[in-house]
Amino acid sequence: MLSARIVAAARASFAEHGWAGTTMRAVARDADVDPALVTYYFSDKRGLLAACLEFPESFTEAVVAAQAAPVRRRGHAFMDTMLGLWEDPETGEILRSIFLTAAHEPLAMERLREAFAGSVLAVVSDSLEGPERYLRASLAASQIIGVAMTRYVWRFGALAELPPDEVASYVAPTVQRYLSGKL
């Protein structure tokens, strides 16, 4: 699809060069399409950025699937899901570019907040019980995001080098404690 090709090129440009360093014309060139097509699909640079910040459908589906796991195994289910999404070259690149773009685009930061606070935290929190469930979901998110940052975005330390299943085995007990253990 042409529009998907344009979005992929735009994602890479926003992540690497930021809002100021991205032009409709350069995106068209990178995507190997006529600049008029970029305008046709996305109107302007703002529309293009909004399209780039859409979380992949597989992301939402995977989070919903993981929260259906039995509570006592949900920590592991979330870690496996997160690692699977980031290890996948396509969704991994999308997530990485959203994380990077969020750092310098208020609109991207807003989207990321919406996606996490509005979707992920709400889904995870709703799947739990008790007055502390929003806190529990927030704590789990802090650990999962910390792994994503060190392993996939900044890429440093032991977590950037281990195979995914080892990372899961070390970190899942933490996520599990946050979801269902003593706080």
Added chain:
Amino acid sequence: MLSARIVAAARASFAEHGWAGTTMRAVARDADVDPALVTYYFSDKRGLLAACLEFPESFTEAVVAAQAAPVRRRGHAFMDTMLGLWEDPETGEILRSIFLTAAHEPLAMERLREAFAGSVLAVVSDSLEGPERYLRASLAASQIIGVAMTRYVWRFGALAELPPDEVASYVAPTVQRYLSGKL
């Protein structure tokens, strides 16, 4: 100090507008100094960025102080230290701008990696014993960075709202487990 005022203005600009959106001239204007002074102190934009990416001395001192705590209380010591640094308006703003700038400047990302992998992880790891100490330090870093991201950089979820001592009480047991518990 004039150079400190220039660095403060440059930090804000790099964090908000990125490399491409930052000019020596605009930084001089924001700092209310003559543009020639910016060149005098920092030569060029690259030199200015490098100065902006210096971690505050209080950061290094605080990490070194925390790792001197008895092992069984070191999880809490690190969390208190981290929260203290980020809650402080001055160091908090420096750390936040480094995190944001790292997302779109390879040089900033490199610096952040050096600071964490080379300094923080090394200091924490050296203070532990056993063959898993680098892994332990990396796991602790993943949790601490996750809290910094959600509370101070992206600002969402319960951790962005609670008082610092409550955040510490929920998260310190995790850091402690990573440092000295069963993995």
